[in-house]
Amino acid sequence: MTLLRENIESTLGHEISNEAYEAFVAISFQKSFDKKEFLAEAGKYCRYQFFIIEGACYSYYVNEKGDKNAIQFAIESHWITDSASYFADKPAVSTIETLEPTMALLLSKVNFDNLCQQYPVYDKFFRILLQNSLAALHLRIAKTISEDAEHRYTEFSKKYPHFTQRIPQYLIASFLGVKPQSLSRIRKHTS
Amino acid sequence: MTLLRENIESTLGHEISNEAYEAFVAISFQKSFDKKEFLAEAGKYCRYQFFIIEGACYSYYVNEKGDKNAIQFAIESHWITDSASYFADKPAVSTIETLEPTMALLLSKVNFDNLCQQYPVYDKFFRILLQNSLAALHLRIAKTISEDAEHRYTEFSKKYPHFTQRIPQYLIASFLGVKPQSLSRIRKHTS
DNA sequence: CGTCTATTTGAATGTACTCAAAAGCGGTGG
DNA sequence: CCACCGCTTTTGAGTACATTCAAATAGACG
Numbered sequence: 001m002t003l004l005r006e007n008i009e010s011t012l013g014h015e016i017s018n019e020a021y022e023a024f025v026a027i028s029f030q031k032s033f034d035k036k037e038f039l040a041e042a043g044k045y046c047r048y049q050f051f052i053i054e055g056a057c058y059s060y061y062v063n064e065k066g067d068k069n070a071i072q073f074a075i076e077s078h079w080i081t082d083s084a085s086y087f088a089d090k091p092a093v094s095t096i097e098t099l100e101p102t103m104a105l106l107l108s109k110v111n112f113d114n115l116c117q118q119y120p121v122y123d124k125f126f127r128i129l130l131q132n133s134l135a136a137l138h139l140r141i142a143k144t145i146s147e148d149a150e151h152r153y154t155e156f157s158k159k160y161p162h163f164t165q166r167i168p169q170y171l172i173a174s175f176l177g178v179k180p181q182s183l184s185r186i187r188k189h190t191s
Numbered sequence: 192m193t194l195l196r197e198n199i200e201s202t203l204g205h206e207i208s209n210e211a212y213e214a215f216v217a218i219s220f221q222k223s224f225d226k227k228e229f230l231a232e233a234g235k236y237c238r239y240q241f242f243i244i245e246g247a248c249y250s251y252y253v254n255e256k257g258d259k260n261a262i263q264f265a266i267e268s269h270w271i272t273d274s275a276s277y278f279a280d281k282p283a284v285s286t287i288e289t290l291e292p293t294m295a296l297l298l299s300k301v302n303f304d305n306l307c308q309q310y311p312v313y314d315k316f317f318r319i320l321l322q323n324s325l326a327a328l329h330l331r332i333a334k335t336i337s338e339d340a341e342h343r344y345t346e347f348s349k350k351y352p353h354f355t356q357r358i359p360q361y362l363i364a365s366f367l368g369v370k371p372q373s374l375s376r377i378r379k380h381t382s
Numbered sequence: 383c384g385t386c387t388a389t390t391t392g393a394a395t396g397t398a399c400t401c402a403a404a405a406g407c408g409g410t411g412g
Numbered sequence: 413c414c415a416c417c418g419c420t421t422t423t424g425a426g427t428a429c430a431t432t433c434a435a436a437t438a439g440a441c442g
Contacts, residue, residue, distance in 0.1 A: 061333040069333040084326040087318070094329065123314060127278070130321045135275040137328040138285065142252040142260040144335050145368035149398070169421065177336035182398055184422050340430070361388065373430055375390050383442105390437065397430085405422070412415085 003053060004105060007077050011128055012121065020119045027111040032103045033057075039080070039096040039104070046085035046092040048106040052078050055102025056166055059094045060174070070175040073163055079129055099167060149178045150186050194244060195296060198268050202319055203312065211310045218302040223294045224248075230271070230287040230295070237276035237283040239297040243269050246293025247357055250285045251365070261366040264354055270320055290358060340369045341377050 004024070009015050030053065033039065039057060040046035050057075056075045059082070060068045071094060074080035085092035086109060107115075116123045143152060153176055157164040164172065173183035195215070200206050221244065224230065230248060231237035241248075247266045250273070251259045262285060265271040276283035277300060298306075307314045334343060344367055348355040355363065364374035 061329070063333065063337050065337075067337050069337050071329055071333060083322050084329075087322045093326070127318065127321070130318070130325060131274050131278045134321060134325055134328065135279075135284070137325065137332065138252070138262055138275075141328065141332060141335065142254065142262060144332065145365070146254050146256075146258050146260045168419095174336070179399060180421070181400085181423085184420095185398090188422080359388070370431060371389070372391085372432085376430090379390080385442090386440085388437100388439075390435100392435085393433090395430105395432070397428105399428070400426085401424105403422100403424085405420105407420075408418090410415100410417085412413105 003077055004051060007051070008125055011132075012125055016121055020121055023119060024115060024122070027115060028105050028107045030103060031106055033098045033101065035098055035101055037098050037102075039098065040082045040085065040092050040094065042093055042095045043091050045089070046082040046096075048108055049079060049081040049086055049112065050074070050096070051105040051107070052076055052080065053103040053105055055104070056099040057096055057102055058099060058167070058171060059096045061094050068174060070171050073160075073167055073171075073175070075162065075166065083130075083133075099171075144177055149176060149182060150190065152176045153178075153183065153186050154190065194268055195242060198242070198270075199316055202323075203316055207312055211312055214306060214310060215313070218306060219296050219298045221294060222297055224289045224292065226289055226292055228289050228293075230289065231273045231276065231283050231285065233284055233286045234282050236280070237273040237287075239299055240270060240272040240277055240303065241265070241287070242296040242298070243267055243271065244294040244296055246295070247290040248287055248293055249290060249358070249362060250287045252285050259365060261362050264351075264358055264362075264366070266353065266357065274321075274324075290362075335368055340367060340373060341381065343367045344369075344374065344377050345381065 005016070005021055008021070008024075028051075033055070039048070039050055040059070042062060052074050054076055056073065057080060058070055058074065059072045059080060060070045062068055072080060080096060082092035082094045082096065084090055084094075089109070112122075112126070116126065143155070147155075153172075156172065156176060169183060169187075170180040173180045176183065178186070196207070196212055199212070199215075219242075224246070230239070230241055231250070233253060243265050245267055247264065248271060249261055249265070250263045250271060251261045253259055263271060271287060273283035273285045273287065275281055275285075280300070303313075303317070307317065334346070338346075344363075347363065347367060360374060360378075361371040364371045367374065369377070
């Protein structure tokens with residue numbers, strides 16, 4: 001499980017003690033999921049934060065019309081959860097579904113709280129994760145608003161080449177805020 | 192300054208001790224700004240987190256084309272900062288500008304860190320603020336992507352009637368991801 | 383009152399959408 | 413191994429919504 005340690009240390013920008021690392025491992029556990037399984041479901045409580053060890057998943061919102069809107073993708077070494085549910089102990093607003101058979105590390109809220117209390121370095125770590133998400137979302141909003149679909153796609157595929165390969169095109173379309181037909185035309189036009 | 196205390200307690204969902212509250216007041220300070228002053232500027236370091244006591248301001252990103260894109264509005268009892276800069280000690284990516292003469296409470300990063308260390312309740316408080324922002328942005332992304340401009344405007348003005356009154360229409364347009372002309376037509380059509 | 387900025391209106395254009403259907407791809411069972 | 417089925421992607425044609433460019437009003441401020 002060196003993947004987790006690498007993730008923590010590169011996020012923090014420095015190494016962590018073996019003790020702190022072992023404490024994390026001790027209170028989290030692995031679980032494997034089939035393709036198309038749910039890690040979280042809108043309306044239900046999302047009890048865990050997930051660190052993807054292998055595989056891929058995505059979170060989405062369903063609106064009144066029934067459209068699924070992709071919010072986030074997560075592959076190896078990414079964290080994902082429904083933060084509204086996990087942190088605030090309310091029903092989830094998003095659904096998280098695997099795209100492939102997936103192995104994840106699960107961290108419950110109680111264990112998360114204990115961990116942060118015992119090792120303040122994790123307070124910092126998870127705050128950085130939150131801040132990074134926030135900053136990324138700010139940028140994404142700005143670009144969704146101000147750039148056209150072609151620009152957004154070009155930037156997306158440059159920034160996340162591995163996503164472009166593994167994730168169905170209609171989900172990338174949804175993430176970018178266009179219809180699958182439109183993304184197909186954009187790709188034809190671009191290449 | 193009971194406004195701050197109300198904000199903290201309603202965010203936390205419970206009261207805080209006088210001691211904790213006084214500690215906050217002791218390490219923060221008030222500052223007044225004219226209309227059109229900057230609280231933060233893209234490229235410069237944003238040293239403070241701002242709690243708006245009176246007035247209004249907004250944050251925006253400027254893209255390569257020079258377009259300003261409104262990201263967030265803040266009036267009385269709202270918090271605002273460039274989180275990428277403030278938390279991660281990097282140059283700001285957004286600019287924060289007052290829309291009116293504004294009085295704000297300023298909290299520096301060092302004092303913030305000390306405060307959280309001494310009173311863990313503030314760790315929780317600021318984490319909740321971050322989580323709320325994150326959840327709101329997720330929803331905003333989903334709606335920007337899936338709803339048409341009229342729907343977005345109707346929802347915005349229902350959710351933030353006070354914003355609709357105090358904030359110039361072209362900034363609301365920018366926030367919603369449409370041009371001012373389009374918002375004008377939407378309003379005519381809606382009313 | 384005059385100037386500057388914000389808002390509204392008009393007409394033409396364009397980007398992305400809808401509806402519809404065909405082609406491509408992957409997996410399953412005969 | 414091939415045929416079939418379901419799902420994804422592509423393509424076509426017509427449409428709708430928001431944009432652009434341009435100009436006229438309306439408001440705010442000194």
